[in-house]
Amino acid sequence: MYSSSQRYETQPLLNQRRSKLKWNQKLLKWPFNGILYGLLLLGAIYLLYVFIKYEIQPETSYTTKTRNSLHILSIATTNDDYLKQCAPQVKCNPTAKYRRINGSCNNLEIPTWGAKDTPFLRLLNANFSDGFYKLRIQTNGSALPSPRVVNIKLFLNQEIYRVDENNVLLLPFGQLIAHDVSGLFLDIPKSDNGGVVDGCVDENARKTFTQCQMVVENPPDDPVYSKHNIFCMGLFRSLTSRNYSCPLYPTTFINNNTHFIDASEVYGSDENYALHLRMMEGGRLNFSTSDNGQMFCPFLANKNLDLTVHKKTDTEYDTGDPDNGNQNLGITAMQTLYLRYHNYIAFKLSTINPYWSDEILYQESRRIVIATIQRIVYKDFLPIIIGEDFQEIYGLNEVNIYDPTINPSTSQEFSTAALRILHSIIPVQFNFINKDYKTEYSINITDWMRESNLLPLQNNFDKLLKGFLETPGRLVQPSYNFYISNFMLAKFNEPPYTGRDLLTIDIVRGRDVGLQPYNYVRHLCGLPFANDFEDLVDLIHIKDIMKLKELYNSVNDVDLMVGLLLEKHSDGAIVGPTARCIIADGFYRYKAGDRFFYDVQGQPSSFTDGQLNMIQKITFGHVICATSNVDHVQNDIFKIVNHNLFPTSKLKCDEYDLDFKEWEELNDQIEL
Ligand code: HEM
């Protein structure tokens, strides 16, 4: 499968072939040579069949029209198994104007492509030690290094304290998009009395419950946890297709959200859930109001989330992403922003078209919200991540590129490794900045996880947004901040050392879902296959290569997440070439594989020229102005603009008005 590893074996193979020839010549004299050659012929035909089926036949993606030399093809052989064995029959209405909530019927030939509860795509076949589900081991048969040890040796305390030219807003927006395209749920084992089984507390559970196989032992000399007698991290494996009554081989993982960039974190990925978020009046989404009259996602009382998480209060919000919408203050702020934006547009449309039904107002507003998110992703966000030039030559700036042969699914390599590189931009703190550009206070992100009750107090939402815009971000780097690397999800009122290590989790999650090691993915991306550790020197610093050598037995064992974090960044990008390749592949799929993408023409869902023109004027700045009391926004929304040095360079929110007249009297038949 991996041609370069074969290439390195060329010499011995030739020798073998020479000796075989002599053996074959002897065989010619053998009376049964006819049978032998018959069998050989059959074998050759079979091999040819396998080769054609699995290797030569390109992924049904990328037609000649859109394909270019930077694009990669999935060479996994299992991606169609779900379609063959488990995909439900779905009836689609090809003239429907609005995308379905669960993402089905986007592709009319393969209606489940990109839908909620369908598998992540694999770019390379899964890698499990038993070929099916057991965690990967090293090529020499020994256990892989503990992910916590990998973190300690390579990344912890290696922080670069230089600030970025990008601001903190890149973080919550990036996380919003991550949750739009990916939702991997945990398989939490329960005991007979319904309690969560913790593999750290109960060592037997590690044998009884496969879900507990991922428990991470912290080393006895752990620089942080050992001081507090914490020797174990009780992590769980992810839900598999088996949990969805689809027993695929090898183990396959399911995306709980729609794969498309379709604001599923705002509206939900499930029809009933989406209905429950709606007010059913004026096209609006349900909301709660704070003491000072501001709009927030509906407050929920006494919601029992994760048993392992202690709560300071019961304030929580009902969002389209019940799993993650409350995870930290940043993401909850984004959820709030987009709830408000939806209701703002619904209100605008209702004043233009007072006779529109709730349904039309909801769907048209949703369509506009999705379009603006897609625009921000491709215009502002992605160029920062993969670099403007690369984005251009990859073809990601081309418009109207829908291609029904492209599978829009999120790849496992994308969501469980490449995009997670951006966990390194998580800062220690969020700042709350007031109208006078003064930081009123700061909070540690890790102290307030799953506890977003600060948000509706006073003008905190506005100050937090201002903080995102005005605080320089943390540089992408091969090290997560010290708090998220040790104290994530630390329990309130207990010493803060009970927390988790996000980097350890990211490494082990890659093993959980069976990602191939770095070397193979790097090679898929067109980079030279490393024959030994030293070959990594093209992209990885020699001091890190030395550490890799101490940790791993072979260069073919290095975890994907680890290699991606260590790679030198590509020109103009904030990630290295392998991460860039996987990320670009993902965003290409979300655009070229989405029939409802906002700039697609000639579909029942297409915007009119006038509407498209207007959509193209909506920036993230506009969204922020429309939904908050922030009064100035920078043109380049993710960049730091020093207010004291350039006091007039920002746009004033009250000069920012967009009208929706292009939607006026749009009384044509709307098919749902
Ligand atoms: C304060 C900010 C953030 C925190 C606290 C955070 C934390 C987490 C946690 C705890 C997980 C689940 C880990 C697991 O069990 O496997 C996760 C998953 C993930 N994160 Fe983040 N994250 C943050 C920001 C970001 C950003 C900025 C990005 C990228 C732009 C990102 C991308 C992802 C992705 C792709 C996943 C996998 C999602 C899935 O498949 O369910 N995260 N993050």
Ligand SMILES: [Ca+2]
């Ligand atoms: Ca989605």
